[in-house]
Amino acid sequence: MRLIVCVKAVPDPGIPVGAGPGDPAWDPASWIWDLNPPDGAALTVAASLRGTEGTVTAVSLGAHAPQALRRALAWGADRAVLLADRGGEDLDIVTTARILAAAAGRLGFDAILCGHAAIDGQGESLPAVLAGFLECPLVSPVVEAWREADVLVARTRLPHGRRALLQPRLPAMLAVEGTPPRVDATLPVHLQALTAPLDMWDVSSLGLGAVAPQVSRLDLGPPRPRPKKIFTPDSRLSAAERLRQLMTGGRVEKKTELFTGTPAQAAEHILGALRREGSIA
Amino acid sequence: MSVWVILGPGEMPPASGGLALLAEARRLTEPAGEVTVVLAGTAVPVEASAAHGAARILVLDAADGWAGPIVAVEALTDRLRQECPEACLLSASRWGSEVAGRLAARLGAALLPGCVGLTRDGAGRLEGTRPVYGSRLVARVAATGESLQIVTLRPGSESSSPGTGHGPATAERIPCTGRPDWIRDLGEEQVPPEALDLGEADVVVAGGLGVGSRQGFALVEELAGLLGGAMGATRMAVDAGWAPFARQIGLTGRIISPRVYVACGISGSPHHMDGVRQAQLVVAINTDRHAPIFTYADVGIQGDVREVLPALIAALRRLRPEARDAAALLGGAAGMPGPLDARR
Numbered sequence A: 001m002r003l004i005v006c007v008k009a010v011p012d013p014g015i016p017v018g019a020g021p022g023d024p025a026w027d028p029a030s031w032i033w034d035l036n037p038p039d040g041a042a043l044t045v046a047a048s049l050r051g052t053e054g055t056v057t058a059v060s061l062g063a064h065a066p067q068a069l070r071r072a073l074a075w076g077a078d079r080a081v082l083l084a085d086r087g088g089e090d091l092d093i094v095t096t097a098r099i100l101a102a103a104a105g106r107l108g109f110d111a112i113l114c115g116h117a118a119i120d121g122q123g124e125s126l127p128a129v130l131a132g133f134l135e136c137p138l139v140s141p142v143v144e145a146w147r148e149a150d151v152l153v154a155r156t157r158l159p160h161g162r163r164a165l166l167q168p169r170l171p172a173m174l175a176v177e178g179t180p181p182r183v184d185a186t187l188p189v190h191l192q193a194l195t196a197p198l199d200m201w202d203v204s205s206l207g208l209g210a211v212a213p214q215v216s217r218l219d220l221g222p223p224r225p226r227p228k229k230i231f232t233p234d235s236r237l238s239a240a241e242r243l244r245q246l247m248t249g250g251r252v253e254k255k256t257e258l259f260t261g262t263p264a265q266a267a268e269h270i271l272g273a274l275r276r277e278g279s280i281a
Numbered sequence B: 001m002s003v004w005v006i007l008g009p010g011e012m013p014p015a016s017g018g019l020a021l022l023a024e025a026r027r028l029t030e031p032a033g034e035v036t037v038v039l040a041g042t043a044v045p046v047e048a049s050a051a052h053g054a055a056r057i058l059v060l061d062a063a064d065g066w067a068g069p070i071v072a073v074e075a076l077t078d079r080l081r082q083e084c085p086e087a088c089l090l091s092a093s094r095w096g097s098e099v100a101g102r103l104a105a106r107l108g109a110a111l112l113p114g115c116v117g118l119t120r121d122g123a124g125r126l127e128g129t130r131p132v133y134g135s136r137l138v139a140r141v142a143a144t145g146e147s148l149q150i151v152t153l154r155p156g157s158e159s160s161s162p163g164t165g166h167g168p169a170t171a172e173r174i175p176c177t178g179r180p181d182w183i184r185d186l187g188e189e190q191v192p193p194e195a196l197d198l199g200e201a202d203v204v205v206a207g208g209l210g211v212g213s214r215q216g217f218a219l220v221e222e223l224a225g226l227l228g229g230a231m232g233a234t235r236m237a238v239d240a241g242w243a244p245f246a247r248q249i250g251l252t253g254r255i256i257s258p259r260v261y262v263a264c265g266i267s268g269s270p271h272h273m274d275g276v277r278q279a280q281l282v283v284a285i286n287t288d289r290h291a292p293i294f295t296y297a298d299v300g301i302q303g304d305v306r307e308v309l310p311a312l313i314a315a316l317r318r319l320r321p322e323a324r325d326a327a328a329l330l331g332g333a334a335g336m337p338g339p340l341d342a343r344r
Ligand SMILES: Cc1cc2nc3c(=O)[nH]c(=O)nc-3n(C[C@H](O)[C@H](O)[C@H](O)COP(=O)(O)OP(=O)(O)OC[C@H]3O[C@@H](n4cnc5c(N)ncnc54)[C@H](O)[C@@H]3O)c2cc1C
Pocket: B207, B208, B209, B210, B211, B212, B233, B234, B235, B236, B237, B248, B249, B250, B251, B252, B253, B254, B264, B265, B266, B267, B268, B269, B270, B271, B272, B275, B285, B286, B287, B288, B291, B303, B304, B305, B306
């Protein structure tokens, strides 16, 4: 099976992003960039689908793409393609997907995978747009996938703890949920990936004509602080009760009528509450 | 300015998601503009949308009542090309995101995904705000060209205000051609309560020392299964060996925010309750009327779990005798389409 995994470099969520321009930590160049974790999960799924004769090709673009691609090589990709473009970071989702679709078309594939979301919040909807350009089915969010003879079967997450088993027509796009396996590659494998060659493809060679972003970022800043609710004890209460409320962090006790009927009545009482809440029909 | 609101299954009025998007569209089109609503199915009365300010309603006439993303995109592409509205608003749900993404690819539109706020400049260009880098920063984004702008809004982010009608709206049916066989449905399965991740579950049924035994815990598990939820436990129950540590809820276990939390034989110590402070509906069953758990509970039952749980399980089974699996009991599966229907 020929598999493509679109990967993305994201800033390490643990590092501080700085308070604004002027703060050294504000500069993206000072951040630590690594593979988007759900993309790592997609690599794991791809590796399990590959079989003996298949290939897994990791594809990425953007200024920090080499970091993501090297991690992908360490985690089982056979080949890494770096799509080089001067625009770099500022591409919008539709343009990014257009470039990735063109690269996928050139590589040829049976399934194309990526993480269902980028943890930096900048990749939302990419799988859907990519599936749109490739005119192929989209299966999302995949928790597991495997091959049965010639077909691919994916298990996807539904609400209420349900899972769907789906068999997409190939080629298909799979958006994979989760985090990469806890067992990391060995140090020698990582070291080898650090010096492995990356295939460099110039975006202008993909025959897309001029790629101009359709969406631009006007600015980036800290979120407006949400008005925080500060607990103040009810002034009508006694001093002792107010102190008690302060000490318990303002937890206001729910004044519930205690139900003391027979077990069958109690069951009906609970069912009624669940029905009102909407948990059962 | 003319704005289309495209609503998928589960989002159509009177569902709050759809109403909020409609309110947002009305706000953007004021004072002179028109809101067109697309309903991705015939199973919803169109009047509900008209009453909330839609000037025109397009109903996708899909074969089985609901139009999946691929069918909807197929049906809407040409109409959008002809009519050239300035913007389309969708919910950032699974259905909405797929339709928005595919339409953007088809039409070469500018896509502003996952916005939490939306404003309009004088020229009718939209400006979206979206959280980035794990919500530590907020980006303001806007379309650069003159092309169609497609926005998906995260649920709960719209500034909804009560809707007002624009008088009678016209409704038009758009025929949908067959359902593409791109994805074969091989069926559904329910993750058993002892395996379903505590963080994913809408309903968590947890047991404490009051459950009494490992056999007692089987009842906790069975109830969780019937409600399509996950099984949880207190530290005491884990220490007693009735449940694995992965099921422990509380300060030294998992911190969760389920919609429903059913506490069986749990005293309600702060170490445990810290893990479920965000639960919306708390049901507690305990023999001790002075147990602290009752101060957290919305529904308090003074009773023995060994009697109440079997009665509750029996009542749930009576509700749908054939329902071995939980799916049939879930509210979502009754009249509303499940996500399965939305996939096609
Ligand atoms: C540092 C620290 C961290 C901790 N972290 C956690 C944590 O993460 N999670 C956690 O759960 N605990 C934690 N604990 C322990 C916690 O303080 C409590 O001891 C524990 O939660 C109590 O568990 P329980 O409610 O099952 O047992 P109990 O407190 O013994 O309560 C049993 C309850 O069952 C009732 N009961 C008895 N028989 C029946 C019956 N037949 N039918 C109905 N009700 C009955 C009793 O009335 C009683 O209220 C921690 C403690 C410490 C010190």
